[in-house]
Amino acid sequence: MTPLYLSATLRRLEADYAQHEPPLIELAGKSIAQWLLARYRGSRFGVLVGPGNNGADALACARRLREAGQALHCLVPLARKALSSPDAALLALSGLQVVDSAGLSECDVIVDGLFGLGLNRRLDTSITGLLEAIDGFGKPIVAIDAPSGLDSDRGVPSPVALHATHTLSMLGAKPGYYTAAGRDYCGEVHLIELLPPTAARPAADAQLIDTQPNAPQLHRQHVSHKGTYGTLAIFGGSAGMTGAALLAGRMAAKSGAGKVYLGLLDPVLGVDVLQPELMLQAATDLVKRSDLDLAAIGPGLGRSQAAQALLQQLLASDLPLLLDADALNLLSSAAELQQQLRTRTAPSIITPHPAEAARLLGLPTNKVQEDRLAAARELQARLNTAVLLKGSGTICADCAGISINGSGNGALATAGQGDILSGLIASLWLQGLSPIDAARLSAFVHGHAADDWRMQHRNGLGLCASELIEPIRTLLNR
Ligand SMILES: NC(=O)C1=CN([C@@H]2O[C@H](COP(=O)(O)OP(=O)(O)OC[C@H]3O[C@@H](n4cnc5c(N)ncnc54)[C@H](O)[C@@H]3O)[C@@H](O)[C@H]2O)[C@@H](O)CC1
Numbered sequence: 516m517t518p519l520y521l522s523a524t525l526r527r528l529e530a531d532y533a534q535h536e537p538p539l540i541e542l543a544g545k546s547i548a549q550w551l552l553a554r555y556r557g558s559r560f561g562v563l564v565g566p567g568n569n570g571a572d573a574l575a576c577a578r579r580l581r582e583a584g585q586a587l588h589c590l591v592p593l594a595r596k597a598l599s600s601p602d603a604a605l606l607a608l609s610g611l612q613v614v615d616s617a618g619l620s621e622c623d624v625i626v627d628g629l630f631g632l633g634l635n636r637r638l639d640t641s642i643t644g645l646l647e648a649i650d651g652f653g654k655p656i657v658a659i660d661a662p663s664g665l666d667s668d669r670g671v672p673s674p675v676a677l678h679a680t681h682t683l684s685m686l687g688a689k690p691g692y693y694t695a696a697g698r699d700y701c702g703e704v705h706l707i708e709l710l711p712p713t714a715a716r717p718a719a720d721a722q723l724i725d726t727q728p729n730a731p732q733l734h735r736q737h738v739s740h741k742g743t744y745g746t747l748a749i750f751g752g753s754a755g756m757t758g759a760a761l762l763a764g765r766m767a768a769k770s771g772a773g774k775v776y777l778g779l780l781d782p783v784l785g786v787d788v789l790q791p792e793l794m795l796q797a798a799t800d801l802v803k804r805s806d807l808d809l810a811a812i813g814p815g816l817g818r819s820q821a822a823q824a825l826l827q828q829l830l831a832s833d834l835p836l837l838l839d840a841d842a843l844n845l846l847s848s849a850a851e852l853q854q855q856l857r858t859r860t861a862p863s864i865i866t867p868h869p870a871e872a873a874r875l876l877g878l879p880t881n882k883v884q885e886d887r888l889a890a891a892r893e894l895q896a897r898l899n900t901a902v903l904l905k906g907s908g909t910i911c912a913d914c915a916g917i918s919i920n921g922s923g924n925g926a927l928a929t930a931g932q933g934d935i936l937s938g939l940i941a942s943l944w945l946q947g948l949s950p951i952d953a954a955r956l957s958a959f960v961h962g963h964a965a966d967d968w969r970m971q972h973r974n975g976l977g978l979c980a981s982e983l984i985e986p987i988r989t990l991l992n993r
């Protein structure tokens with residue numbers, strides 16, 4: 516796990532070290548220059564210098580590149596209020612400054628020090644045009660602290676941002692690198708540690724799940740039997756959507772759930788011939804069983820009256836409960852169901868995609884995507900439940916905090932992925948993980964399996980959810 520910091524937190528940290536000697540900006544400039552020289556020594560550098568301290572980092576770096584004998588040009592498109600005398604001397608060098616983006620077009624590497632944490636309003640067209648022109652060069656772009664135009668808290672462009680190949684993060688990683696559009700803009704992220712390891716650090720605002728979380732509960736003991744690993748009921752599969760329930764059930768069975776029942780709203784199948792271990796029943800029969808340990812409702816559920824009645828029954832039960840897909844759509848249209856969820860004594864988790872989250876919050880989907888952390892936090896607080904908000908940079912939130920999943924890629928944007936994720940979370944929760952730990956581990960291994968697949972499939976086309984079930988089992992057994 517890597518700690519993630521919002522800009523407000525980093526501001527306080529900067530203030531604490533305002534008197535540090537040498538100044539943090541000089542340390543930043545030196546570290547950035549070292550990083551650039553290790554990778555691009557001998558290149559012509561085009562340095563974009565902004566009006567604030569992101570620009571000061573860029574100038575401190577440019578001085579060192581110059582001292583190291585590198586060819587460089589600087590573009591300062593917005594007036595800088597303050598220029599230290601070494602920075603002024605650098606910019607006064609003959610031929611060093613260029614007046615527009617064309618002056619940088621012959622450079623081999625762009626160093627982006629236009630805006631970092633201080634971006635505080637939408638860019639106007641003169642700057643968006645500049646960023647688009649620089650993106651159009653097709654050269655490597657190394658962003659200082661954040662690709663200019665990207666909100667480093669929320670991961671959204673404002674309304675455009677540079678597409679960096681590398682982002683060098685100063686002081687600490689930011690949530691906006693990893694969620695919403697952040698992954699598409701930041702390229703590879705490298706953390707530059709400016710403070711000594713012993714320096715006091717603020718509490719993190721969120722955590723990045725960048726390694727597979729440990730789950731010792733999943734290690735099987737000799738003395739155990741299928742009952743030790745619980746009985747799961749997955750409710751869904753209305754007419755035409757049996758497959759969603761099957762995907763969830765197969766994933767649950769292949770990730771260690773003791774016994775898996777599928778409660779189908781339309782019981783067209785008596786057996787899953789490809790996974791005969793699953794026990795298929797009519798939902799109305801399954802919900803009456805007294806030997807269930809945990810229920811998941813949603814995959815292929817539909818929004819019929821029968822589905823609503825089933826949801827009501829499960830919310831009223833004392834079973835730990837996962838709600839996904841149409842269970843969430845039903846929830847969003849009935850205040851009394853939301854009240855039932857809020858006041859449950861048994862634990863629950865909801866796993867919305869952005870549109871489902873938006874319906875639950877009564878917002879348009881783009882508002883959820885504009886601040887995914889806030890949306891997850893709000894759902895958690897309003898509905899008194901753990902939350903997994905899907906989408907690029909899946910967010911897991913419970914009352915103890917927030918984490919962002921660092922694995923996964925656009926190949927996961929296919930039908931059925933949510934169903935296997937639900938089956939996986941329910942299965943790991945059933946086997947002793949807390950709901951939020953089950954969500955974190957599930958999101959990570961699901962994304963990781965897709966990342967492994969993507970290595971052999973460059974464009975990421977055509978990944979079917981069912982193909983990930985076995986790779987996920989392998990990752991869980993590593
Ligand atoms: N202060 C410190 O101690 C440190 C600062 N650091 C660097 O400083 C950066 C933060 O510096 P600042 O707070 O000065 O912020 P920035 O340099 O990111 O940007 C602030 C400047 O941009 C202008 N601005 C913001 N949005 C704009 C828009 N849409 N259009 C036009 N102008 C806009 C503001 O008016 C202000 O002049 C970090 O990202 C990092 O690169 C790091 O080196 C760490 C240490």
Ligand SMILES: [K+]
Nearest residue numbers: 627630659661
């Ligand atoms: K930048």
